[in-house]
Amino acid sequence: MGRFRGLAALALIIALLPLALPNNYYYDVAIRIGMNAIIVVGLNLLIGYAGQISLGHAGFVGLGAYASAVLSSRFGWPPLAAMLFGMAAVGVIAFVVARPILRLRGHYLAMATLGLGIIIYMVLVNESAWTGGNDGMSVRPFSLLGLTLASERAWYWVTGAVLLGAILLANNIVDSPVGRALRAVHGSEVAAQVAGIDTTRYKVRVFVLSAVFASAVGSMMAHYLGFVSPQVSSFFHSIELVTMVVVGGMASTYGAVLGAAILTTLPQLLATFEGYEMITFGLILMLTVIFLPRGLLPTIAARLRKAG
Amino acid sequence: MLSQTLQYLFSGLTNGAIYALSALGFSLIYNASGVINFAQGEFIMLGGVAAVLLTSAGVPLPLAILLAVLMVAVVGLLLEKFAIEPAGDADVVSLIIITIGASIFLQGVAQVVFGKGQRALAPFTGDAPIVIAGASLLPQSLWMIGTGAVIVLVLAWFFGRTRLGKAMLATAHNRLAARLVGINTRHVLALSFVISAALGAIAGVVSAPITLTSYDVGIMVGLKGFVAATLGGLGSGVGAVVGGLILGLMEALAAGYISSAYKDAVPFALIILILFFMPRGLFGARVTERV
Numbered sequence: 001m002g003r004f005r006g007l008a009a010l011a012l013i014i015a016l017l018p019l020a021l022p023n024n025y026y027y028d029v030a031i032r033i034g035m036n037a038i039i040v041v042g043l044n045l046l047i048g049y050a051g052q053i054s055l056g057h058a059g060f061v062g063l064g065a066y067a068s069a070v071l072s073s074r075f076g077w078p079p080l081a082a083m084l085f086g087m088a089a090v091g092v093i094a095f096v097v098a099r100p101i102l103r104l105r106g107h108y109l110a111m112a113t114l115g116l117g118i119i120i121y122m123v124l125v126n127e128s129a130w131t132g133g134n135d136g137m138s139v140r141p142f143s144l145l146g147l148t149l150a151s152e153r154a155w156y157w158v159t160g161a162v163l164l165g166a167i168l169l170a171n172n173i174v175d176s177p178v179g180r181a182l183r184a185v186h187g188s189e190v191a192a193q194v195a196g197i198d199t200t201r202y203k204v205r206v207f208v209l210s211a212v213f214a215s216a217v218g219s220m221m222a223h224y225l226g227f228v229s230p231q232v233s234s235f236f237h238s239i240e241l242v243t244m245v246v247v248g249g250m251a252s253t254y255g256a257v258l259g260a261a262i263l264t265t266l267p268q269l270l271a272t273f274e275g276y277e278m279i280t281f282g283l284i285l286m287l288t289v290i291f292l293p294r295g296l297l298p299t300i301a302a303r304l305r306k307a308g
Numbered sequence: 309m310l311s312q313t314l315q316y317l318f319s320g321l322t323n324g325a326i327y328a329l330s331a332l333g334f335s336l337i338y339n340a341s342g343v344i345n346f347a348q349g350e351f352i353m354l355g356g357v358a359a360v361l362l363t364s365a366g367v368p369l370p371l372a373i374l375l376a377v378l379m380v381a382v383v384g385l386l387l388e389k390f391a392i393e394p395a396g397d398a399d400v401v402s403l404i405i406i407t408i409g410a411s412i413f414l415q416g417v418a419q420v421v422f423g424k425g426q427r428a429l430a431p432f433t434g435d436a437p438i439v440i441a442g443a444s445l446l447p448q449s450l451w452m453i454g455t456g457a458v459i460v461l462v463l464a465w466f467f468g469r470t471r472l473g474k475a476m477l478a479t480a481h482n483r484l485a486a487r488l489v490g491i492n493t494r495h496v497l498a499l500s501f502v503i504s505a506a507l508g509a510i511a512g513v514v515s516a517p518i519t520l521t522s523y524d525v526g527i528m529v530g531l532k533g534f535v536a537a538t539l540g541g542l543g544s545g546v547g548a549v550v551g552g553l554i555l556g557l558m559e560a561l562a563a564g565y566i567s568s569a570y571k572d573a574v575p576f577a578l579i580i581l582i583l584f585f586m587p588r589g590l591f592g593a594r595v596t597e598r599v
Contacts, residue, residue: 053401100584106400107344111538112583114531115576122573235527239408246405276420282413289402289409290394 006254007167014160018153027152029268031224034159035217037260038166040244041253042213045170045206047242048251049179051186052102052203053110056117057241060211062124062233063090064218069139069228070130079142083219087212094211098204105189117238124230136229139222155224162220163257166213170253173209178202183251214241243281247288249295258297311442316564317557322449322518324556325456326352329511330533331540331548332463333504339480339543340500342400343392346407349530350414351508354380356521357418359513360427369432377509383414384505388498411526418523429516448517455514459507460549467545476500480543528572535575539582540590547590 014034021027039061046052067086071077077085101112124131131137142149149155173179181202184192192199222228231237240263248259266284270277292299330348337345355376362372391406398406432451437444467473478486479496487493511529512521519525536555540547555575563571582590 047401051399051401053404055404101580104583107338107404107542108538108583110344110404111534112580115535115580118531118576119573119580122570126569235531239412242405242408246402276416278412278416278419280416282409282411282416285409285412286391286406289398289406290391293395293398293402 007164007171010167010254010257011164014164018156024152027156029265031152031155031159033261033264034156034163035221035224036241036244036264037257038159038163039214039217039241040248040256040260041163041166041170042210043241044245044248044250044253044256045173045182046210047245048249048256049174049186050182050203050206052207053113053242054207054210055110055114055235055238055242056120057113057210057214058233058235058237059117059120060090060094060214061218061221061237061241062120062228062230063093064215065222065228065232066124066131066218067215068219068222069137072223073137073140074130078144079140079219079223080144083216086219087215090215091208091212094208095204098207099200102200102203102207114235114238117233118235121230121233121235124233131230134230136227136231138227139225141226142220142223149223159220162216167253167257173206174253178205182206186251243285245295247284247296249297249299252295252297252301255295255297259295262296312564314441314443316560318443318445318449320557320560321553322452322556323559324553325453326511326515326529326552327532327536327555328456328549328552329459329507330529331536331552332459332545333507334534334537335540335543335545335548336476336500336504336507338537340476340497341392343403343407344534344542345387345501345504346404346530346534347387347411347414348504348508348533349526349528350411350418351380351384351505351526352512352515352529352533353418353521353523353526354383354414355509355512356429356516356525357422357512357523358509359516360429360521361422363429364427369430373513376513377506380509380512381502381506384501384508385498387505388501392497392501393494411530415523415526422523424523426520426522428520429513431517432514435517446518448514452514452518455510459510463545472499532575535579538579551590 017030018027021030039057043054043057046054064083064086067089068079068082071082071085072079097116101109101116104112125134128134149158174182181192181197181199184195184197185199185202189199218232221232244259244263245256246259247262248257249255263281263284266280267277270280288295294302330352333348333351334345337343337348358376358379359372362375363369367375387410391410392403395403395406431446431448433447435446435448437446438450439445465473467477475486475491476496476499478489478491479493483493486496532555533552536551537548538551539555540549540551555578558578559571559574562574
């Protein structure tokens, strides 16, 4: 029961939201929310369910974005092929580094993923012959079978559809034996091992999956914005992504969507106060973890259940 | 050739001293609380920024340094009281995120007070370089290396010879046992934040004349300090110093002989390789997890 209720509710929100969006600026915010939500739904599988932190996920977003940018704009690949190639390449990279990295625990894992993200960022900045360096590069629009995705409205529907697909996939994983194994790993890795779970294999799988999600969104962002810069893979962006997971609610897929919505809208509201944006961001991060350690949505849900 | 290598060694030791101080800060807090304080780099930034603001307001340099270090130590105490203590025994991921939040918050405050630009502090004793065997060394570099060495000696005396230092070591080894013999472990926790913040501020003040300072200098120095601490093995004081110096030297040599563009990537590539083969760093203790 309730497995598809959340999904249906979200689909309804996505379908009705355009009625309340007055102009392209609001569409743009909605699209950014959707794209971040896709990454965060994937990242939440890793952080919320498996209990493994990644401080380098923006690196995977950057790799996807630049795979699309370089292959489609410099080599004339069809955008879809470039995007799929990026996802495959990121999947392979994530798979290769996952085993040694996920063997690490706690702070050492944080350190290694952080290092990975920073190295990717520096490669994107320094290989300027390919990437345009700090100035970034322009990307041609996404087109498929002669149709070009150009308007905000078109991107809105595509992003909404991909988000629903991503959530469906994530929910399936959470409810499958893999999901139970992941939660066991989160509870106590040694106990999970004793119960016969190949913990590393499950952690690797979910790490690769979340990296591929990030890469796909990177490609979408590159085509949507028509521009990429190394900032997509910066340490700060990685932190933003983790923040969305934490604020929305660890181990709650819809919480992740909520987190993405709040933290994508907030900078838009605060953009006029330079510096105060960071102050607010930092405060939200600290206060949420201290006072709502389970995140916004799970806390609200628990309150409602108690009240009802 | 020789003079060039010597030049790289000088710059490596100069930066290495700062990384070592940063790494010591990480290790101190980690020992007392099991927390990796991602805001450690902000202590360094705040030290430099506060000193620049105070001197440009007309405060004489020695007094400005003293005040800057005191102010940052208070920030460290507040961080512990208002962010770390209320979290209780949250898990590692939550604690990491709290300190990252604190780091972003402090950067925001610095940006509002200090602005976005870069500023330098005046060198303590002039800027005429000293030439040794063809390699030149700024007097400020000597201040940085010397300050690092003095602090290491003071800390060694503190932890080896004083009651309070030994109480902190005991807490690091086993918090419950420390409490049983009458050590106030909450004071130890607060003290570790104060000392780490002061260490960071000192590092920030002595390096500000060379590296310049701005609201965002803390991130890189902090992360590299974390790399140095991990390299030496989290929680090991000797490891932190050795890790910091190794990191500074590797970075300077890589910048000189391999690629200066990838200089900042060196620590991170190094730490990933080391963690792959030695998951607990060079001097880290083996710990078994209790289930």
